[in-house]
Amino acid sequence: xxxxxxxxxxxxxxxxxxxxxxxxxxxxxxxxxxxxxxxxxxxxxxxxxxxxxxxxxxxxxxxxxxxxxxxxxxxxxxxxxxxxxxxxxxxxxxxxxxxxxxxxxxxxxxxxxxxxxxxxxxxxxxxxxxxxxxxxxxxxxxxxxxxxxxxxxxxxxxxxxxxxxxxxxxxxxxxxxxxxxxxxxxxxxxxxxxxxxxxxxxxxxxxxxxxxxxxxxxxxxxxxxxxxxxxxxxxxxxxxxxxxxxxxxxxxxxxxxxxxxxxxxxxxxxxxxxxxxxxxxxxxxxxxxxxxxxxxxxxxxxxxxxxxxxxxxxxxxxxxxxxxxxxxxxxxxxxxxxxxxxxxxxxxxxxxxxxxxxxxxxxxxxxxxxxxxxxxxxxxxxxxxxxxxxxxxxxxxxxxxxxxxxxxxxxxxxxxxxxxxxxxxxxxxxxxxxxxxxxxxxxxxxxxxxxxxxxxxxxxxxxxxxxxxxxxxxxxxxxxxxxxxxxxxxxxxxxxxxxxxxxxxxxxxxxxxxxxxxxxxxxxxxxxxxxxxxxxxxxxxxxxxxxxxxxxxxxxxxxxxxxxxxxxxxxxxxxxxxxxxxxxxxxxxxxxxxxxxxxxxxxxxxxxxxxxxxxx
Numbered sequence: 185x186x187x188x189x190x191x192x193x194x195x196x197x198x199x200x201x202x203x204x205x206x207x208x209x210x211x212x213x214x215x216x217x218x219x220x221x222x223x224x225x226x227x228x229x230x231x232x233x234x235x236x237x238x239x240x241x242x243x244x245x246x247x248x249x250x251x252x253x254x255x256x257x258x259x260x261x262x263x264x265x266x267x268x269x270x271x272x273x274x275x276x277x278x279x280x281x282x283x284x285x286x287x288x289x290x291x292x293x294x295x296x297x298x299x300x301x302x303x304x305x306x307x308x309x310x311x312x313x314x315x316x317x318x319x320x321x322x323x324x325x326x327x328x329x330x331x332x333x334x335x336x337x338x339x340x341x342x343x344x345x346x347x348x349x350x351x352x353x354x355x356x357x358x359x360x361x362x363x364x365x366x367x368x369x370x371x372x373x374x375x376x377x378x379x380x381x382x383x384x385x386x387x388x389x390x391x392x393x394x395x396x397x398x399x400x401x402x403x404x405x406x407x408x409x410x411x412x413x414x415x416x417x418x419x420x421x422x423x424x425x426x427x428x429x430x431x432x433x434x435x436x437x438x439x440x441x442x443x444x445x446x447x448x449x450x451x452x453x454x455x456x457x458x459x460x461x462x463x464x465x466x467x468x469x470x471x472x473x474x475x476x477x478x479x480x481x482x483x484x485x486x487x488x489x490x491x492x493x494x495x496x497x498x499x500x501x502x503x504x505x506x507x508x509x510x511x512x513x514x515x516x517x518x519x520x521x522x523x524x525x526x527x528x529x530x531x532x533x534x535x536x537x538x539x540x541x542x543x544x545x546x547x548x549x550x551x552x553x554x555x556x557x558x559x560x561x562x563x564x565x566x567x568x569x570x571x572x573x574x575x576x577x578x579x580x581x582x583x584x585x586x587x588x589x590x591x592x593x594x595x596x597x598x599x600x601x602x603x604x605x606x607x608x609x610x611x612x613x614x615x616x617x618x619x620x621x622x623x624x625x626x627x628x629x630x631x632x633x634x635x636x637x638x639x640x641x642x643x644x645x646x647x648x649x650x651x652x653x654x655x656x657x658x659x660x661x662x663x664x665x666x667x668x669x670x671x672x673x674x675x676x677x678x679x680x681x682x683x684x685x686x687x688x689x690x691x692x693x694x695x696x697x698x699x700x701x702x703x704x705x706x707x708x709x710x711x712x713x714x715x716x717x718x719x720x721x722x723x724x725x726x727x728x729x730x731x732x733x734x735x736x737x738x739x740x741x742x743x744x745x746x747x748x749x750x751x752x753x754x755x756x757x758x759x760x761x762x763x764x765x766x767x768x769x770x771x772x773x774x775x776x777x778x779x780x781x782x783x784x785x786x787x788x789x790x791x792x793x794x795x796x797x798x799x800x
Contacts, residue, residue, distance in 0.1 A: 185209040186230035186302050191221040191246065192264070193238045197287075201233060201264065204291050205298070218246035228255045231301055236265035236276065244279050251280035258308070260301035264289065278536055363393040370396060376428045384421040386575045389565035395422070395557055402555040403430030408506060408527040410491075410535070410552045413559030415710045416608030419530035420489065422557060426528050427485040435484030438477050443493040454498050454514035458505075461516030473516055478505055478523040491529035491552065492538060499548055506551045527552070532717075537783035562603040562610065569610060570599040576611050577629060580618040588618055589628040597631055604694075605710035682743055683732045688725055689746075691718065696746035700754050724785030726762045731788035735795040737763060763796070770797055 188210050192198040195216070202212040213229060215221035218241030221234070232250065236243035243263060250256045262283045263276045276284050283297055371378035377396065387393070402409040403426045411419045420439075427437045445453035452466075459476030460469055477486060488494065494502070497514075504511040506527060510520035529552050538544035562569055573595065577588050590598075594617070603609050617633040626633075679689035691709065695718075698704040702718055711717040726744065733739035741756040769777055770793065778789045 185211065187211045187213065187227075188298070189213045189215060189221060189224060189229040189232045191215045191218065191232070191234040191238070191243070193217055193235065197235070197264075201294070204295065208295055208298075210298075218242060218249075221246055222249060225250070225253070225256055228259060230305070231260045231262070231298060232256075233262045233264055233298070236263055244275060247276070247281055248279045258305070260305050262297060262301065264294070275536060278534075363390050364388065367393050367396050370400065374400065374429060376433070377425075380421075380425050380428065385418065385425060386572055387565055387568040388571060389560070389568045391560040392565050392568060395559065398555070398557045399425050400429055402426050402528075402557060403428075405555070406526055407554035408529065408552050409555040409557065411528065411530040411557045411559060412535075413530075413532060414561045414606055415532050416606030417559040417561055418607055419532075419559055420487070422559060423485070423487040423489075423528040423530060426526075427487075430485075430526070432484050432526055436481050437485050437487070438481040439487040439489060440477055441489045442495075442498075443490045445498065446493045446495050450495050450497050451515055453495050454501060457498055458501055458511055458514040459521065461513035461518030463516050466515060473513060473518055475521075476514070478511070478525055479521060481525050482523040483525075485526045485528055488527065488529040490531060492531040492533040492535055492544060499545055503548060503551065506548075534783075540783050541781070541786075562606045567599070569601065569603060570595050572607060572610055573598045573614055576614040577618060579611075580615045587627075588621055591628045591630045593631040594629050594634055597634055602690075604690075604708060609710060679746065683728070684725070684743075688721075688728075691721060692725065692744060692746040695722070696751065700751055700758070720782055721785075722758075723762060724782050724788070726759055727781070727785055727792055728788040730759070730763065731791045735763070735792050735799075763792075766793060766796055 185208075188205055190198060190201050190205070190212055192201070193216055198214055198216065202214055205212050213224050215224050218234075218238055221232075222241075234243045234246060238246075241249075243265070247261055247263075250259065250261060261281045262285060263281050264285045265276075265287060282301060285294055285297065367381070371381060377400070381396075385396075399422060409426055411422050413419050423439070424437065427433060440456065445456065455466070455474075455476060457476050457478055459474060459479055460466065461473045463471060501511060501514065505523055505525060508522075508524075510522050512518070512520055535544055535549050535553075539546045539549050562572075570590075573590055577590055581588055598610070598613075605612075613634060614629070616635060617629045620633040621627075621629045624633075676686065676689045676693065679692060680686060684692065691705070694705045694708050695702070698708065702722065706718045709718065726740065729740035729743040730737075732743065737756065737759050741752060741759045744755050744759070745751055766777060774790060774793065777793055778786050781789055
């Protein structure tokens with residue numbers, strides 16, 4: 185049986201859980217606080233159960249520390265707490281918890297979850313051991329036939345590890361057939377859902393199907409809903425679904441892009457939301473004023489897209505209507521106004537991290553995160569790319585233009601790509617492919633119709649799998665149209681072994697492929713150029729590389745090169761520029777030095793700052 189660490193500051197609850205676990209045959213280590221639990225992580229427990237609300241170090245901070253430690257990074261972690269709000273659950277899962285049980289709980293259910301987690305981790309350990317053996321076999325063999333067999337084994341095991349959810353602390357996958365049956369029942373109860381499933385929300389992957397129940401829950405209530413996901417994952421479609429599935433379907437639906445608001449005049453931006461009063465003095469406005477989107481959406485839904493970009497002035501003003509309280513027009517004079525609005529907000533940013541970094545108001549985030557829906561990326565939806573391609577191909581066919589089919593070879597390419605731009609990128613690809621097919625008078629989209637750039641990418645490893653070890657001799661470079669190749673693609677595993685995450689490795693490889701042209705790399709990754717996502721993350725990865733190399737500029741640049749020595753001068757200049765900017769400000773406060781950095785990189789920046797100060 186297993187050794188389980190149980191953490192709770194309430195002695196009665198601690199003993200209740202421990203007693204029932206011991207009755208089930210497990211060995212229990214008890215801790216009355218997060219700090220005490222940290223002292224009892226050695227030897228490493230097989231599973232951890234923790235309360236969230238505890239004095240001193242709470243459960244969230246304890247879980248984050250558990251995940252930071254190499255020995256416990258993959259140890260199954262369950263929260264047991266009286267806090268059952270969706271926003272609280274999101275916070276727990278964000279810091280690395282595997283599951284979340286709300287008090288009062290059913291003891292058989294808790295034991296079933298514990299046993300399921302233990303079996304899940306045991307299977308993951310077996311798979312990881314199999315993968316290590318396959319990689320060792322790959323390194324030792326020289327026979328081409330055995331080499332190919334070893335590669336297939338690695339790919340199969342790596343795919344099984346990912347598909348079973350053993351990566352990034354995901355919960356076990358639910359049975360696909362059971363999920364489809366459940367969604368089918370929901371479609372019968374809610375005809376609007378069946379229509380949405382046939383048009384804008386197409387897919388059969390379990391990670392996608394799970395979101396429909398969340399949408400229905402969010403649609404039924406009046407609390408705000410926060411939709412999180414990468415660009416192109418369908419956040420706008422989810423917002424419209426929440427409107428159409430809820431009691432406000434007969435009311436208005438208004439949408440506004442907060443990034444566009446942020447790019448304009450702050451006063452005009454606030455006026456668009458909160459309205460203009462009398463005598464505003466602004467041109468092209470009636471003297472008696474004009475209602476804003478809040479009043480226009482009264483009785484319905486207001487969708488705030490890219491809410492993380494909302495201007496500061498509007499962030500402050502938004503607190504009142506979020507609570508149903510009267511608000512003043514943003515410009516001019518007039519009586520207080522009210523609006524009965526359900527708010528749906530979307531973002532591709534980690535707002536919780538933005539709150540911690542001081543770039544987004546905590547009180548606003550807490551109000552927005554009443555319901556949280558996370559839309560999975562297309563690479564997290566195995567099999568859905570091909571299903572979507574069929575649907576998008578029908579959309580790309582003009583009325584009366586005849587239907588186009590998808591050739592099996594083209595389908596295979598589409599199914600195997602990571603699609604960093606998600607559904608948006610897939611839609612653009614299919615539109616162009618359909619035009620090529622019609623131009624060549626074909627009734628099917630063939631593999632060449634997908635485009636040279638996409639086909640070159642299809643030969644590369646997708647980020648959804650763990651790649652094989654590098655070959656003993658480099659593979660020949662692919663000659664792109666219009667010029668020589670930049671060399672063989674570097675090994676993702678080597679970057680991960682150097683200390684980078686898989687996401688960072690994917691970003692570095694994309695930067696390498698574009699010659700460190702950040703704008704081009706952002707386009708390939710599907711990042712927002714306005715938010716400067718990749719620029720900020722590249723600065724963070726540079727500081728991480730410096731932290732890993734004790735602030736050695738040359739070694740840090742070598743880590744960031746992603747295998748292309750030709751880029752050394754460019755990368756070296758970038759690293760040196762980051763170091764020079766820190767040296768110029770070393771006498772300032774730490775907060776000023778790390779301002780603007782993603783939260784994940786602050787500790788690396790502080791380590792580099794400390795090293796540079798010691799050398800002065």
